Structures are given as structure tokens and as C-alpha cells.
Amino acid sequence: MIVYVLYGGQSPEHEVSLKTAATVLKALNTQKHEVYPIYISREGLWTGLGRMPEDGLNAENLMPVSRHADAASSLGEVLKAEFSLPGEKVALPLLHGANGEDGTVQGLLELLGIPYVGNGVLSAAMTLDKDVTHRLAGLAGIRQTAYEIVTRREWEEDQAGVLSRLKKRGLLPGYVKPATLGSSIGISRCEDEAALEAGIEEALRHDVKLVIEREVPGREIQVAVMGNDRPQASLPGEFLHGVKFFDFRAKYADPTLRMSIPAEIPPAAAEEIRESAIRAYEALCCSGLARVDFFLGEDGRVYLNEINALPGFTGTSMYPVMWERTDGTTYAALIEKLMDYALERGRTRASVGGAR
Known part of the structure; x- marks a missing residue:
């Protein structure tokens, strides 16, 4: 199967996307799949790197310089050279934030008829917008601050x-x-x-x-959700850190950061978090995967924080580790599962004429 890995992008989360892509590319089975990395620069220029060799790519090769001056011509070359290849295909859009996680790239892949990991156009747009997430979660009766x-x-x-x-x-x-x-x-x-x-x-x-x-005084608890029509929730996890505000540096550069999986919380709270995560996932019409974050308040109540429909897959990311601790799914096996969900969703949509 041909696997397209899209990464980089114009979002301020460009660097996070690079970290995710480096880890995913290393985990993909190049003997089983033909892997084609596709880089999108901060300026929106697309560059196909060709078929990835079996021994992988060096980190310094992940950011090639485009020979094109505009996005249209660079995308045109990728459409012709990479996306037009014959055979079964699936895409991994590892693009965080705007112009990647918000339904824009998903729309392109829909037009090309290429199944892709993660949420569809509508759910991608809704989950990235915290305002819309709050509104729909409220309609679903999920407690929020x-x-x-x-x-x-x-x-x-x-x-x-x-x-x-x-x-x-x-x-x-x-x-x-x-x-x-x-x-x-x-x-x-x-x-x-x-x-x-x-x-x-x-x-x-x-x-x-x-x-x-x-602010909700208390602890932030995360849970991983995976699946299409029958989503499942992992054991809850928690990052242990010593800061009041878990900012970008604390997430990606704090050497003292530790994961606690399963999170040491009361069983009733853990069950409520897992149930609420699936309710939020379904309320936002999610498919494939998402990480749902909650606050466990000092009052003992559970509050939804946000839904991350494309959680990080770096070496310090919670999502893949939560699944490994839940049912033993390895990082590489998790990627395969997510691609299977993408293909399943693609077949389902094709059976009804692509109706969203």
C-alpha cells in the first residue's frame, strides 16, 4: 500500500508536526508499505521527497527546499508525481493547527479520493475551533468550565x-x-x-x-479515543509536572516531565472521564482518533477541557503510550490500526456515494 505522510505546514505548530513526522516515519514498515513523505513549508510550498528508502530518512532531510516560487505550482508537481501513483493509497496528514488540522487538507484528499487517517472535513473544522467544541459539548450535556x-x-x-x-x-x-x-x-x-x-x-x-x-483548580487528565462507529477509550493518563501552566516549553522541553498511566484517580472519576470522552468524540462527529482532555477539579467533578483531533505522536506524546498501557498496542501497530480505520471509513463513504 502507498502511504503518504504529510507534515510541516503553515501553522505555528510547524515544529511539532516535524517531531511527529520524524517519529511516525521511523515506525512505518517500509517493507510492507511504499512510504512517500510530503513536506509543506511554512510558506505553503509542497515538496514530495519520493519513495522513502527502507533505512528511513535523516532528520536533516525532512525539510527540503522547494524549487517552486508559489504554492499552486508546488502542489501541482506533488499531485502529478506522488498523488497520481496507481495502487491502494492512504494518507497520514500529520499537520497540526490551521491549514492542516482544520479540514482544508482533508478536503483536498476527499477530492482526490484518497482515504486519510483522522477526522473528516466537518469534524476536523469543528474540533480545531474551541468555541464550536464548547457549544456542541454543551448541547451534549458534558460539563465544562x-x-x-x-x-x-x-x-x-x-x-x-x-x-x-x-x-x-x-x-x-x-x-x-x-x-x-x-x-x-x-x-x-x-x-x-x-x-x-x-x-x-x-x-x-x-x-x-x-x-x-x-480556571478549574485540580488536575488535567487525558484519555485517548480511537475508532469510527464504535469508538473506544483508553485508560486515562496524566502528565506530572511542577508548573501551574502547562505551556509549550513544559510540554516539549521539560526534562523532568513524566507520564502517569493509568492516572492515579478514583475509579469512578476514571470511568466518568472515559464515558465523557466517547460522548464528546461522538458529539463532534469524530472518526479515527482524538485525545480528549479533562480537568478533575478539587471539587471532585469532571470538566471537559478540549478535544485534540490530531494529537502529537512524538516521543513524549501521551496518546500512543496510553494505548500501549491500555491493551499492549505498540506504536507501530497503532499506526497500522489508524490506517485501517481510514480505509474502513473510505469504503463506507464510497458505498453511499461519498455522502458526508
Whole structure:
């Protein structure tokens, strides 16, 4: 089978995508599959690296320089040289954030008729948008912390009014988040009005819509979900760290970071988290995979934090380890399972004329 691995991208999470791709490419069975890495630069230029040799790629070869000056011509070459190859195909879009995780690349793959790992166009767009996630999870009756939405237009027209509204809602201490970014990029923890104002200004550098959430004192618990029509949830896991705000550096550069899988929480809380994860997965029409994050509050209640429809697959990522601790699935076997789900979803859609 031909396996296309798409990575890089124009999102601020470009570096995270590179880390994920390096790990996935190393794990893919090149004797079983023909692997074609496809790099998308920060400028949106596409470059096919050709068929990956059986001994893999060096890290320095993952970022080739495109010979094209624009995205259209670079994509055209990849369409002709890589995507037009005959045979059974599947794509691994390892692109985090906008222009990759938001349904855009998924739409291209739909047009090409290539099955792909992960969510479809609609669910990819919904899960990346924290505002939409909150709305749909609320309709599904899943408990969440208090939150407000702030747009760039609102902030530019009435900063004082926005700050007053957020304070009246009791959102301090709280978090300011760009609506469509992950990996804690652009997120600020705010304890007072001055920090809140600075956090909004920082987040607006990354997005035109923000989500401001009240802090939930307690612990952050994650669970991995996998499957199409019958999703399953892993044992819950927890990152052990010594910081109040689990930011980008803490996630990817803290040498003291440790995983606790299964998380040491009461059995009733663990079961509620697993059940709520599947409910959230289904409410957002997810397929393939997602990591669902919760807060276990000091009050003993479980609150949904967010859904990450394309969780990291780096050496320090929680998602693959949770499955290994749950049922013994190795990293390489997990990739194979996810590709099988992609092919299953592709066959199902083809049987009904591709209806979403």
C-alpha cells in the first residue's frame, strides 16, 4: 500500500508536526508499505521527497527546499508525481493547527479520493475551533468550565466593555486561548485585569477569535479515543509536572516531565472521564482518533477541557503510550490500526456515494 505522510505546514505548530513526522516515519514498515513523505513549508510550498528508502530518512532531510516560487505550482508537481501513483493509497496528514488540522487538507484528499487517517472535513473544522467544541459539548450535556468568546472586532471597538464582561463572569483566574491553535501556543494564564489585557493582546496575534475560560483548580487528565462507529477509550493518563501552566516549553522541553498511566484517580472519576470522552468524540462527529482532555477539579467533578483531533505522536506524546498501557498496542501497530480505520471509513463513504 502507498502511504503518504504529510507534515510541516503553515501553522505555528510547524515544529511539532516535524517531531511527529520524524517519529511516525521511523515506525512505518517500509517493507510492507511504499512510504512517500510530503513536506509543506511554512510558506505553503509542497515538496514530495519520493519513495522513502527502507533505512528511513535523516532528520536533516525532512525539510527540503522547494524549487517552486508559489504554492499552486508546488502542489501541482506533488499531485502529478506522488498523488497520481496507481495502487491502494492512504494518507497520514500529520499537520497540526490551521491549514492542516482544520479540514482544508482533508478536503483536498476527499477530492482526490484518497482515504486519510483522522477526522473528516466537518469534524476536523469543528474540533480545531474551541468555541464550536464548547457549544456542541454543551448541547451534549458534558460539563465544562465557564467561558466567554471574544473577537478581534469586539476588542478593537470596546476594550473596557470586554474586560468588564469577563470580570463579571468571574473568569479570573483564567486562561486566554486562540480559538484555533494547539500546543499551548498563544495561551496565557491570567490572575488579574492587567494580565488578562496582555493575554488578549498576545492571543490576538494568533487568531481573530479567542476563548477565555475560568480556571478549574485540580488536575488535567487525558484519555485517548480511537475508532469510527464504535469508538473506544483508553485508560486515562496524566502528565506530572511542577508548573501551574502547562505551556509549550513544559510540554516539549521539560526534562523532568513524566507520564502517569493509568492516572492515579478514583475509579469512578476514571470511568466518568472515559464515558465523557466517547460522548464528546461522538458529539463532534469524530472518526479515527482524538485525545480528549479533562480537568478533575478539587471539587471532585469532571470538566471537559478540549478535544485534540490530531494529537502529537512524538516521543513524549501521551496518546500512543496510553494505548500501549491500555491493551499492549505498540506504536507501530497503532499506526497500522489508524490506517485501517481510514480505509474502513473510505469504503463506507464510497458505498453511499461519498455522502458526508
